[in-house]
Amino acid sequence: MAQEASSSTSSKTISLKTGDGEIFEIEASAAKQMKTVQRLIDDLGDDITIPLHNVFSKELPKIIEYYKKDITGEITKDFEAEFVKDLNDDEVKVLFLAANYLDANKLFEFLSQNIADRLESKSVEYVRKYFGVENDFTPEEESKLREERAWSFRGIKEDE
Amino acid sequence: MQKTNLLESGSIMKRSKSKKTALASQNVYDCVATGHEDRLGDMPDCILHHILSFMETRHAIRTCGLSKRWRYIWTSIPCLYFNSKSFTRLVDFKKFVLWVLSHRDNSHVKVLIYYRFGVDYATDQYLFNKVIEYAALHGVQEIRINLRAKTSGCPPIEIPLPLFTCQSLKRLELKDCHPTNISSPFGCKSLDTLHLEHFSMFPTAADFSNPFASLSELFGFTTLTALHLNNFALCYTGMECLDPFAKCFNLKILQLSEMSFKSDLSPKDFVISAPKLSNLSLICNRFRCKIVVASPKLLNFTYLYSTPCAFFEYSLPSLDGLIIDIHELPEPLEKSHRNKREETLHGLINMLRGHHKAEAVKLSFCTVAVTCGAAALEKPECLSYSKWKSLDFGVGSTYKIFINKLDHITAYFRNCSQHVDFEIVNI
Numbered sequence: 001m002a003q004e005a006s007s008s009t010s011s012k013t014i015s016l017k018t019g020d021g022e023i024f025e026i027e028a029s030a031a032k033q034m035k036t037v038q039r040l041i042d043d044l045g046d047d048i049t050i051p052l053h054n055v056f057s058k059e060l061p062k063i064i065e066y067y068k069k070d071i072t073g074e075i076t077k078d079f080e081a082e083f084v085k086d087l088n089d090d091e092v093k094v095l096f097l098a099a100n101y102l103d104a105n106k107l108f109e110f111l112s113q114n115i116a117d118r119l120e121s122k123s124v125e126y127v128r129k130y131f132g133v134e135n136d137f138t139p140e141e142e143s144k145l146r147e148e149r150a151w152s153f154r155g156i157k158e159d160e
Numbered sequence: 161m162q163k164t165n166l167l168e169s170g171s172i173m174k175r176s177k178s179k180k181t182a183l184a185s186q187n188v189y190d191c192v193a194t195g196h197e198d199r200l201g202d203m204p205d206c207i208l209h210h211i212l213s214f215m216e217t218r219h220a221i222r223t224c225g226l227s228k229r230w231r232y233i234w235t236s237i238p239c240l241y242f243n244s245k246s247f248t249r250l251v252d253f254k255k256f257v258l259w260v261l262s263h264r265d266n267s268h269v270k271v272l273i274y275y276r277f278g279v280d281y282a283t284d285q286y287l288f289n290k291v292i293e294y295a296a297l298h299g300v301q302e303i304r305i306n307l308r309a310k311t312s313g314c315p316p317i318e319i320p321l322p323l324f325t326c327q328s329l330k331r332l333e334l335k336d337c338h339p340t341n342i343s344s345p346f347g348c349k350s351l352d353t354l355h356l357e358h359f360s361m362f363p364t365a366a367d368f369s370n371p372f373a374s375l376s377e378l379f380g381f382t383t384l385t386a387l388h389l390n391n392f393a394l395c396y397t398g399m400e401c402l403d404p405f406a407k408c409f410n411l412k413i414l415q416l417s418e419m420s421f422k423s424d425l426s427p428k429d430f431v432i433s434a435p436k437l438s439n440l441s442l443i444c445n446r447f448r449c450k451i452v453v454a455s456p457k458l459l460n461f462t463y464l465y466s467t468p469c470a471f472f473e474y475s476l477p478s479l480d481g482l483i484i485d486i487h488e489l490p491e492p493l494e495k496s497h498r499n500k501r502e503e504t505l506h507g508l509i510n511m512l513r514g515h516h517k518a519e520a521v522k523l524s525f526c527t528v529a530v531t532c533g534a535a536a537l538e539k540p541e542c543l544s545y546s547k548w549k550s551l552d553f554g555v556g557s558t559y560k561i562f563i564n565k566l567d568h569i570t571a572y573f574r575n576c577s578q579h580v581d582f583e584i585v586n587i
Contacts, residue, residue, distance in 0.1 A: 100207065116214030124225045131208075133226045145225055 014041060015049040022057040023049060030067035035103035054101045059094050066107050075106075084114050089130060092118065205233060213239035213271070217260055218246065235263065238270040240295065245277040254287050261294050269298040275306045282315045283307045289320045296322035296329070306335040316340040324348050324378070332379070334359060348380045357390040371396055372404035381405070386413040395422050401429035401452070408434040417443035 012028040016037065028046065031037045040050045052060070066083065069075050084092060096111040119127055128135060137145065212220040212234065220241075221234045240260070247253040253276075272295040276283055288307075295303065309317060319339045323329070324346045332348070333355040356375070371394040375381070387408070396402055405411060411434040421427075426449045432440060437455035441462040453461065 112211045113214045115211050119211075120215050120219045124222060127223065128226050131226065133230060135226070136228050137225075142225070145231075149222075149225065 012046065014046055016055075016060065017049045017051045018055055018057045018060050019053045020056050022060075024057075024060050024064060026064050026067065027071060029071045030064065033067050033070060033104055033106065034063075035105070037102060052102070055098045059091075059098045062095060063098060063102070063104065063107060067104070070106060080110055084111075089115075089118050093130065205236075208233060209237050212237045213241075216241045216243050216246075218256065221260070232265070235265040236267040238268050239273070240264075240269055240271070240291075241273040242291070243273070243275040243277070245275065250276075250284065254284055257287060257291060261290065266298070269295050269300045271302045271304075272300050273304045275304075275308075277306075277308050283309060283317050285318065288317070292320040293322045296326040299328045300326065301328055302331040303329060304333040305337065307338075308336045309338045321346065331355075333357075347377045349383065351380050351383055353386040354379050354384055355388040355390075356392075357388075359389075359392065370398070370402065370404055376404070376407070381408045381411075383410060384408060385410050387411060388415045389417070389419060390415075391418040393420055393422050395425040396427045397425055398427065400427075401431050402427035403431040403433055403454075405432055405434040405437070409436065411437055413437075413439045415441040415443065416445055417441070418445065420446035421449070 013025045014028055014031045014037070016024050016026060018024070031041060037050060037052070044050065055063075062083075066075075069079060087095070092111060092114055096108070096115060099107040099111055119130065122130075127133075135142075212223065217237075217240055220237055223230050223234055224232070242253070242257050242260075244250060244253040247256065272291065274288070274291055276288075292303075303323065307317060317337065317339050319334075319337070323332075326348075327350060329348065329351060331353040332351055335355075335357040338358075338360045356379075359375075370376075372381075381387075387405075405414065408414075414432065414434060414437055426447070429450045429452050430447060431452040431454055433452075433454040433456075435455070436457055438457055438459045439462075440453065440455065440458060440460070441464075442451070443462070443464045
């Protein structure tokens with residue numbers, strides 16, 4: 001494991017290279033919050049540009065923005081609301097998958113909640129598309145299931 | 161096929177390694193093209209569970225219709241979130257809850273959320289019992305309950321015994337419960353965090369020399385590391401000062417908000433002296449007694465008040481980087497309040513006088529007015545042994561400040577320090 005030589009690690013930056021070849025800088029303390037990145041730093045050293053095959057230039061800046069706020073302890077509910085306000089469902093999904101790959105726990109938790117909130121009121125068809133699930137029920141099976149569910153879900157105010 | 165590889169990757173929650181190997185076998189350009197098309201549905205069950213566990217159970221269950229694979233995924237979501245708000249009739253809510261409990265598989269329940277709203281204020285005791293019993297049997301760690309009950313005029317509610325005997329329960333939140341079983345034979349033995357809101361203390365069972373005694377027994381104050389109490393009307397008939405948290409040996413975080421003592425039944429001194437307490441917040445309480453902050457390890461003290469009736473005294477042996485944050489809710493300045501504000505500031509200065517070992521003290525005020533009664537500015541000789549090097553003195557700019565008085569205060573503090581390079585940082 002490469003040792004971090006510098007004693008002033010708080011101001012050190014790490015270079016990250018996305019899957020589509022762009023390079024971004026983050027603070028070492030922010031990199032610590034992304035366990036995958038930290039593992040790569042431990043293996044490869046902190047002077048090398050860390051390759052992130054599965055994260056791309058579209059989403060990495062947003063993730064960096066989040067962790068910039070996190071290391072100064074400024075993440076509030078308001079900040080989180082703003083953070084996702086203009087993102088559509090697919091953009092949140094991409095961020096979520098990236099947070100999972102990077103093992104960035106705080107962001108992963110927050111985005112899990114956000115995805116849950118977004119999907120709560122959506123139709124089954126929409127959720128299928130979102131999760132990329134193929135409907136492999138036969139029409140008979142599906143209507144039987146719907147019947148079963150209707151009984152157990154009687155009295156719920158909203159329709160799906 | 162990529163799908164099978166990822167599905168077989170086992171129960172590792174974050175499987176970055178397996179993802180790398182799966183992609184390594186693909187053309188690098190494919191990576192670029194397909195990177196964004198990773199389908200959420202390819203994730204292992206535990207990640208899907210994770211997302212579903214943030215939803216109300218009735219929504220999470222709808223995923224049973226997505227595909228065959230998804231038919232039973234919902235049955236092992238480690239979270240049960242029941243909210244009666246979305247059911248037109250409570251009888252339907254009951255049927256739904258019982259159906260879920262009987263169709264779920266036997267896996268762990270990590271979190272139980274039970275919110276019972278509705279025009280009808282009566283809680284179904286049978287249903288409540290069933291839910292708590294089920295959760296306790298399945299190793300629940302966190303329970304959040306809101307029964308929206310009223311203090312009076314409601315049928316009696318009992319908190320089911322399994323909640324108290326549950327060994328796995330670590331975090332408990334009870335709002336608007338008003339239970340009748342204050343004299344439960346058992347109390348929680350391993351709670352870490354307790355949050356009680358609007359919880360009435362029944363007079364028949366209450367011990368007036370310590371209004372917190374029954375809470376302490378029921379919820380095990382000695383094991384708690386965090387305690388939040390909100391909206392309690394307490395009665396105290398003792399003659400001594402009240403020191404309810406002295407035996408909270410593990411308590412690090414304490415928040416008291418919207419608390420008050422009934423009419424004249426308040427102690428002379430309300431002492432807060434938990435031995436390991438590091439964060440104390442007092443928010444919008446209506447105490448008319450003196451508050452003595454005597455927690456030796458205190459690091460952060462936040463005081464937000466709406467009616468400044470309290471007078472502080474601090475009894476802290478040593479201060480090492482204590483941050484005091486005093487806020488007032490914006491309210492029109494009333495003459496009757498002015499005296500009380502002087503008392504608050506007086507109390508603050510008393511504290512600083514006692515803690516000459518601190519090297520750096522950070523005070524931030526966000527008050528309508530910073531006033532300094534004559535009585536408050538004692539002769540600085542008392543502080544001749546003060547080691548203060550700096551005082552970070554922040555004054556909120558959104559409110560009106562009496563500038564001349566501010567000079568008094570800064571001059572006072574400047575006199576208090578021995579150090580030539582004593583710095584007052586004004587924000």
